Amino acid sequence: MILLASASPRRRELLHQIGIPHRVHPVAVDETPRSGEDPARYAARLARTKAAAGRAATGGGLPVLGADTVVSIDGLILGKPAHREQALEMLARLSGRVHVVYTAVALAHAAGVDETCSTTRVTLAELDPGVMAAYWDSGEPADKAGAYGIQGRGGLFVRHLEGSYSGVVGLPLFETGRLLAHRGIHPVWGGTPTADSESCGGRSSDDGY
Ligand SMILES: Cc1cn([C@H]2C[C@H](O)[C@@H](COP(=O)(O)OP(=O)(O)OP(=O)(O)O)O2)c(=O)[nH]c1=O
Numbered sequence: 001m002i003l004l005a006s007a008s009p010r011r012r013e014l015l016h017q018i019g020i021p022h023r024v025h026p027v028a029v030d031e032t033p034r035s036g037e038d039p040a041r042y043a044a045r046l047a048r049t050k051a052a053a054g055r056a057a058t059g060g061g062l063p064v065l066g067a068d069t070v071v072s073i074d075g076l077i078l079g080k081p082a083h084r085e086q087a088l089e090m091l092a093r094l095s096g097r098v099h100v101v102y103t104a105v106a107l108a109h110a111a112g113v114d115e116t117c118s119t120t121r122v123t124l125a126e127l128d129p130g131v132m133a134a135y136w137d138s139g140e141p142a143d144k145a146g147a148y149g150i151q152g153r154g155g156l157f158v159r160h161l162e163g164s165y166s167g168v169v170g171l172p173l174f175e176t177g178r179l180l181a182h183r184g185i186h187p188v189w190g191g192t193p194t195a196d197s198e199s200c201g202g203r204s205s206d207d208g209y
Pocket of ligand 1 (some may be wrong): 005006007008010011026027050062067068069070071080101143144145148149150151154168169170
């Protein structure tokens with residue numbers, strides 16, 4: 001059993017999908033990027049902060065999983081839009097171009113914190129201003145990094161994807177499965193995934209995973 005330190009229904013569904021027994025304990029953390037902060041490092045910092053906050057809030061009995069998703073383009077970090085204008089600005093910037101979606105995942109446990117991440121290149125089609133406005137009005141973009149949801153109507157905009165679809169939705173399944181397996185946490189149907197050594201910048205406090 002683990003705790004998922006997240007209010008995201010997508011993360012809940014994705015963790016459920018891979019059969020990891022969990023309870024949900026959302027945490028509120030300051031999501032303000034530091035000046036000049038690199039998008040991947042920002043996502044990793046927030047994932048660690050969410051996992052640590054979950055562990056602190058729950059007394060440290062169970063391993064706690066935290067995650068963070070950001071969209072990056074032109075060196076900018078696009079998080080969840082604060083309002084309509086910001087969402088339309090984000091969509092206009094992403095229109096017809098390639099951007100990168102980083103999702104960092106952290107597992108806080110008794111011996112420290114392990115991390116992993118997914119990096120996905122997404123190409124969006126050119127978006128008509130009327131479509132962008134109607135899309136905002138649908139309500140879908142409001143709680144999503146970059147103001148679109150690939151798993152919803154936003155999927156209509158995605159011309160090409162290179163990387164992790166589940167990572168774009170909020171929890172990269174392959175990377176998360178390996179992170180958990182490394183700590184002996186397996187799907188309910190059991191089995192131990194092989195541990196080859198590919199990762200994209202995740203680190204462990206105690207063994208260099
Ligand atoms: C790009 C993209 C993002 N998203 C979502 C994933 C994340 O839930 C959200 C980015 O915000 P996050 O701050 O990563 O997560 P959250 O606030 O939803 O949940 P919590 O911090 O409590 O864990 O955007 C999609 O659902 N689909 C997409 O295509």
